[in-house]
Amino acid sequence: MSASVSIGLIGAGIMGERMLRAILAQSPELVRAAGIWDPSAEAMARIASELPQVAQKPGAAAVIAASDCVYIASPPASHLGHARAALAAGKSVFCEKPLAIDVADSRAFVAEAGGRGAVNFPFASSPAVTQLQDWAGSVGGNRRIAIEVAFATWPRSWQADAAGWLDRREQGGFTREVVSHFLFLSRRLGGGLHGLQASASFPEAGKSERRIEARLMAGDIPVTLTGSVGTTPKDDHNIWMLEGESGAIRLCDWSLAEQRQPDGSWRRAPDALTQLEARPVALKRQLEGVAKLARGEPHRLATLEEALNVQEIVETILASWCTKSRSGHHDRIRTAVRFLAIFFLYRQFCRCSCLNIFSCALV
Numbered sequence: 001m002s003a004s005v006s007i008g009l010i011g012a013g014i015m016g017e018r019m020l021r022a023i024l025a026q027s028p029e030l031v032r033a034a035g036i037w038d039p040s041a042e043a044m045a046r047i048a049s050e051l052p053q054v055a056q057k058p059g060a061a062a063v064i065a066a067s068d069c070v071y072i073a074s075p076p077a078s079h080l081g082h083a084r085a086a087l088a089a090g091k092s093v094f095c096e097k098p099l100a101i102d103v104a105d106s107r108a109f110v111a112e113a114g115g116r117g118a119v120n121f122p123f124a125s126s127p128a129v130t131q132l133q134d135w136a137g138s139v140g141g142n143r144r145i146a147i148e149v150a151f152a153t154w155p156r157s158w159q160a161d162a163a164g165w166l167d168r169r170e171q172g173g174f175t176r177e178v179v180s181h182f183l184f185l186s187r188r189l190g191g192g193l194h195g196l197q198a199s200a201s202f203p204e205a206g207k208s209e210r211r212i213e214a215r216l217m218a219g220d221i222p223v224t225l226t227g228s229v230g231t232t233p234k235d236d237h238n239i240w241m242l243e244g245e246s247g248a249i250r251l252c253d254w255s256l257a258e259q260r261q262p263d264g265s266w267r268r269a270p271d272a273l274t275q276l277e278a279r280p281v282a283l284k285r286q287l288e289g290v291a292k293l294a295r296g297e298p299h300r301l302a303t304l305e306e307a308l309n310v311q312e313i314v315e316t317i318l319a320s321w322c323t324k325s326r327s328g329h330h331d332r333i334r335t336a337v338r339f340l341a342i343f344f345l346y347r348q349f350c351r352c353s354c355l356n357i358f359s360c361a362l363v
Contacts, residue, residue: 005031005291007094008067010060010082012038012047013162015096016073019120020047020054022283031287034066038074064089069294071120076101076171080109083117092294093117097184098176099307103315110304118293118301121184121310125285125300127278129185131257131269132242132249136189138259140246145190145223147182148239149174150232154208157235166208173208175200175314179227182240183310184302185251189242191219193309198225198317214317254278 007023009016016038023033035055038044044056057063060082064070070086072079072095080100083093097119100106123129154174155166166172187193198214214225221242241250248260255278258266273281285300292299 002291002295004029005294006034006066006068007031007071007287007290008034008057008063008069009036009071009073010038010063011073011075011096012036012040012043013073014159015120016043016071017047019071019073019283020051022280022287024051024054025280026284026287031291034068035063037063060085064091067091069094069290071290072096075165076176080105083109083113087113087116094290094293094301095119095307097121097180097302097307097310098314099304099311101171101315103308103312106308106311110308113304115296115303116293117304118289118299119304119307120286121181121302121307122279122282122286123181123185123188124302125282125289126255127271127273127281128251128255128257128269129188131272132251133189135249135257135259136242138247139242139244139249141244143190143221143242143244145186145218145221146239146241146243147179147186147223147225147227148237149178149182149227150234150237151178151229152233152235154210154229169202169206169208169318173318174227174229175209175212175317178236178238179212179225179317180310180314182225182238183313184306185240186218186221186223187306187309188302189218190221190223193218193223193313196313196316198320200318200321202321209318209321212317216313 009020016036020033020036023031033054035057036047037057037059047054048056055066057066064086069092070082072082072093074082076098077100079095083095086093093113093116095117099119100109151174155163155172159166166177183193193216195217196214197216198212200209201211202209204210210229212225212227216223216225236253238254239250239252241248250258250266252258254275256272257269261267289299289301293301
């Protein structure tokens, strides 16, 4: 039997605590918690109170030293710094999405890391996604993907404590936090993401996006994407749909696989699980993948290359507001220049006309 893999955790927020509890729920022969660290004293105190059996480390370096694999659940801008430190120490890396914020730095990191890292996109281990893959052959040709996400507010109610970065333009927003999952799913089932045309709206100064629209390709499959805040009473609404000439399949609210029937109605998979029921199943499969990653064995986790492709699309969507803003600004300048040119020509015409009239009067 393979030796147990020790996982150290950097970050004790919502995702860090969720992963820690998942590790503790597994057989120690598979994985075990090497320790946890977060710069927030409040977060560390919460972990100490609720999970006193977990070793608390004085810093990221101590977590790395104690681990076979390092799980990074800190805010996105810090991901690559911790990941590089772990790889330099000879450890493998399991990183929360997004991989990072700086695309150029992510490209450099992926080239450095090789196969020693993976990213936590749980759709890689989702029972519902397995069902979609089984059904995919039934939809026929001329395939297309549609992604729709909506939120009552952003951040979602259960993320309010992290609003300090989750609702800031620099690291947060629903495109990085939620849409990235469905882009990964599109890539995993369709192929590489490319050919993006997008727009993003940032109506509140300093805050994250409130609306996005995009068209792109997943392999040779066209993808349409819409996302918005304040357009649903639900905390979290999402649909991913694959449609073809012969039928359609979809994933609703993270975990419910459905197949369209001849009469247009939708039939849910008989063994479908709610999100709360599906999460521990997917986490267990993810941790099995982490153990394989740490041992250098093949796994089904999201690769660094897949995560980078998703990040490139996400950051381009979010940057599209700059392009539109600059384009609109340039359009306004061009309009003003045209107006001034017409104005001066008109003045010149009027001046010449008056002189001609005056000359005729003298004659």
